[in-house]
Amino acid sequence: MIDFQSGYILRPVNPVFIYFSLFCALLLNLLPIGNYGWVPDWLILCIVFWNIHQHRYVSVITAFILGLMMDVHNSDLLGLHAFSYSLVAYVAISWHRRIVALTVLSQALHLLPIFLLVSLFPVLAHWLLSGELYWWALTGAIQALIEAMLWPLATRVLLAPQRRPIDVDHNRPL
Amino acid sequence: MLIDFRFKALDPIRNNVNWILRPLEYVMMAPRNAFEATSEYFTTRSTLDQENQVMKVRQAELSLLANQSEFLMVENQNLRELMTLQKQVPFKTLPVEILFNPPNPISQRIVINRGSNDGLKLGNPIANDSGILGQVVRLYERSAEVSLLEDRDFAVPVQVARNGLRAAVFGAGRGNPLELRYLPVASDLEVGDILLTSGIDGVYPPGFAVAVISKIERNVDKNSSNVFCVPIAAVNRYRQALAFLYDPQLDAKAAANNKSASGAPLTNTPGRRQTRARGMQ
Numbered sequence: 448m449i450d451f452q453s454g455y456i457l458r459p460v461n462p463v464f465i466y467f468s469l470f471c472a473l474l475l476n477l478l479p480i481g482n483y484g485w486v487p488d489w490l491i492l493c494i495v496f497w498n499i500h501q502h503r504y505v506s507v508i509t510a511f512i513l514g515l516m517m518d519v520h521n522s523d524l525l526g527l528h529a530f531s532y533s534l535v536a537y538v539a540i541s542w543h544r545r546i547v548a549l550t551v552l553s554q555a556l557h558l559l560p561i562f563l564l565v566s567l568f569p570v571l572a573h574w575l576l577s578g579e580l581y582w583w584a585l586t587g588a589i590q591a592l593i594e595a596m597l598w599p600l601a602t603r604v605l606l607a608p609q610r611r612p613i614d615v616d617h618n619r620p621l
Numbered sequence: 622m623l624i625d626f627r628f629k630a631l632d633p634i635r636n637n638v639n640w641i642l643r644p645l646e647y648v649m650m651a652p653r654n655a656f657e658a659t660s661e662y663f664t665t666r667s668t669l670d671q672e673n674q675v676m677k678v679r680q681a682e683l684s685l686l687a688n689q690s691e692f693l694m695v696e697n698q699n700l701r702e703l704m705t706l707q708k709q710v711p712f713k714t715l716p717v718e719i720l721f722n723p724p725n726p727i728s729q730r731i732v733i734n735r736g737s738n739d740g741l742k743l744g745n746p747i748a749n750d751s752g753i754l755g756q757v758v759r760l761y762e763r764s765a766e767v768s769l770l771e772d773r774d775f776a777v778p779v780q781v782a783r784n785g786l787r788a789a790v791f792g793a794g795r796g797n798p799l800e801l802r803y804l805p806v807a808s809d810l811e812v813g814d815i816l817l818t819s820g821i822d823g824v825y826p827p828g829f830a831v832a833v834i835s836k837i838e839r840n841v842d843k844n845s846s847n848v849f850c851v852p853i854a855a856v857n858r859y860r861q862a863l864a865f866l867y868d869p870q871l872d873a874k875a876a877a878n879n880k881s882a883s884g885a886p887l888t889n890t891p892g893r894r895q896t897r898a899r900g901m902q
Binding site: 473477481482484522526569573587 | 631634639642649652653722723724725726727729759795
């Protein structure tokens with residue numbers, strides 16, 4: 448796959464690394480930080496990243512299963528995160544050709560609506576079910592902004608193994 | 622989502638996912654616990670000395686009170702027998718540890734480290750040394766989810782300690798003061814009144830502190846008063862708490878059970894509040 452930022456051809460991805468990174472993101476989400484709206488959702492960042500770059504390995508079904516786990520952890524209605532994660536995974540996969548061609552910063556801007564959808568979905572679902580909208584629960588928007596700001600970092604970290612040169616020439620480094 | 626909301630049919634799936642997830646949660650709690658352990662280990666000698674002093678005084682007071690209260694308890698039971706009233710039901714307590722606070726903007730819950738294997742039941746109250754914290758609303762084998770007093774529409778039947786006026790305290794969502802609803806303007810309430818559990822619901826044992834009245838707005842036009850209270854127990858502070866394994870056989874709940882056995886369906890099982898027909902759990 449071509450890295451549109453540098454123009455180099457990337458090394459093939461290691462599926463083990465994909466699943467390892469998803470597992471790490473899940474663990475980060477399980478950190479007992481407390482009930483704060485702005486804490487970034489590492490898992491959705493990771494899922495969206497792999498949906499855009501390697502959608503053959505990380506599909507809607509993966510997003511659904513991980514969302515189910517987050518539902519149980521958050522003591523939410525079963526299916527709330529599962530649905531929003533898989534919805535977002537679908538959107539990300541259908542946008543992936545357009546998004547990889549952009550620069551990293553405009554990628555982050557493009558992905559902001561996706562992150563907003565994930566953060567505000569529980570509030571909206573609750574609004575539909577009970578007819579009450581909680582304005583203070585809209586702090587999820589801050590979470591989405593933070594996730595969008597973390598996107599360049601995610602690109603750097605998660606693409607690093609693929610950006611390694613194939614044969615390192617110690618005498619003539621690039 | 623609807624299936625879970627309406628029929629509670631997905632509990633087996635939830636239990637299985639929880640069974641996988643719980644070890645991971647324990648692993649991720651390790652850094653925080655290690656940090657707390659080290660900071661506790663390095664507390665200075667003087668603070669320990671101070672704490673010790675306070676504890677000694679407190680213990681002396683409490684043991685005096687305990688002697689007295691045993692006497693009062695016996696006397697109370699005897700008087701109740703004389704008057705052919707119902708006896709107070711004794712109950713066991715179970716020390717629990719609060720594991721974490723799930724990140725969920727809509728509800729206020731905590732997860733504790735005891736579950737159905739330890740004898741915990743749905744609807745058991747959770748309290749700490751100063752007052753009621755909440756109630757068990759979802760039960761797993763080795764853990765349970767507890768709704769806190771602050772949770773939206775969480776209701777506790779209370780009694781004003783000063784004059785015995787009965788009312789119900791409702792949670793108003795995260796960060797908002799609790800509300801005492803459905804009271805007329807002329808009700809005898811003052812700022813600073815302590816609200817105790819009344820025990821008429823058969824879920825909470827009577828006589829435990831819940832909240833203190835902090836503000837009263839009397840609205841003469843509508844003949845209603847908005848009363849706001851603050852929970853007595855520090856709801857979001859400590860890690861240790863007690864679960865009351867309270868199950869009164871001779872109470873309103875038992876009567877309701879008998880009624881349901883004779884035909885009418887019982888909808889108000891402990892832990893699923895009837896006031897909450899709408900909204901998410």
